[in-house]
Amino acid sequence: MEQRGLTEHELSAWRTSIRMMELLRTRIEQQLQAASGLSSADYAVLSVLSEAPDGRLRAYELGQETGWEKSRLHHQITRMHKRDLITRERYGSRGIYVVLTEKGLAAIKEAAPGHAQEVRRLFIDPLTPEQLDRMAGIAGILLDHLEADQPSP
Amino acid sequence: MEQRGLTEHELSAWRTSIRMMELLRTRIEQQLQAASGLSSADYAVLSVLSEAPDGRLRAYELGQETGWEKSRLHHQITRMHKRDLITRERYGSRGIYVVLTEKGLAAIKEAAPGHAQEVRRLFIDPLTPEQLDRMAGIAGILLDHLEADQPSP
Secondary structure, three states, X not given: OOOOOOOHHHHHHHHHHHHHHHHHHHHHHHHHHHHHOOOHHHHHHHHHHHHXXXXXXXXXXXXXXXXXXXXXXXXXXXXXXXXXXXXXXXXXXXXXXXXXXXXXXXXXXXXXXXXXXXXXXXXXXXXXXXXXXXXXXXXXXXXXHHHHOOOOO | OOOOOOOHHHHHHHHHHHHHHHHHHHXXXXXXXXXXXXXXXXXXXXXXXXXXXXXXXXXXXXXXXXXXXXXXXXXXHHHHHHOOOEEEEEEOOOEXXXXXXXXXXXXXXXXHHXXXXXXXXXXXXXXXXXXXXXXXXXXXXXXXXXXXXXXXX
C-alpha cells in the first residue's frame, strides 16, 4: 500500500534504508542497555554534557545538540534526574542548566569504550572510508533538510 | 567521551548519521500518528500483510519481513489484535497466522498516501537520484552485515 506516490525503485531504497536504520538503532541500544543500563537517549545526553565546559549546558542548548523537542527533552531530563545522572540548576526566572553529576560522569566513562566498539563494528568497519564519507554526506543533506523543515500539520 | 576507539572523522560521520536517522524516524512517526493514529510499527505490519496473498502471513515470516525479534513481534501483534487491526489464526500445534482484518486494510489504505508523501518530502526529494541510489547501496551493505551478525553478548 506504500507504493502510492513512490516508484518501485524509490520504495525499495526507502525500505532498505529504514530497515537498516531500525536494526542499527536496536542493536546499538541493546549493547548499551546490556553493558551499562543506559538507553541511547541517556547516552546522548551524557555524551553532550561530558564535552561541555564544567559538564553544564542550558536546557535550550541541550535541545539544540540532541535535536529533541521540548517535551521529549523535559521527560528525558526528569528521568535522568531521578537516577542521579544529572542535576538541574535554575538561572534567571525561567532558565534551567542541566549539569552532569559524578554518577553521570562515571556512567559515561564506563559505557563509552563498549559503545564506541559497537559503533565501529556495526557502522564504521563494514564500510570503506569512501562509503563512510558518502554516508555522512548524504546524512548531512537529509539532516539539514529535516532541521530546516516544519513538521507536517 | 565517545571518541575512544573512534577517530574524530569517524565520530563526526557517526553523529551526523545517527542524528539524521533519529530525526527522520521521529518525523515519519509524527505524521503517521497525527494523520492516522498508527505507529511506524503498526504501519510496517499492515504494509507487509497488505502485500501478502490473502493478507495473511505466518508470524515467523512476519518476523523475517520486519526484522523484529520474537518478543517485540509478539507484543506488537498483541497490541494490534486488541485494536482489531489484525487477527490471529492457529495452525498445527505451535504455528500462528497473522491476518489483516477489514479494519486493518481500511487503516492502511487511508494512511498510505500521506505516509508516501512524507517519505517523498523528507527522504526522496532532498536527494538526487544518484544520491538516493548511493544511500540505498550503503544501507544494503550495513543491513546485510547487521542481519548476518550476532548481537554482542
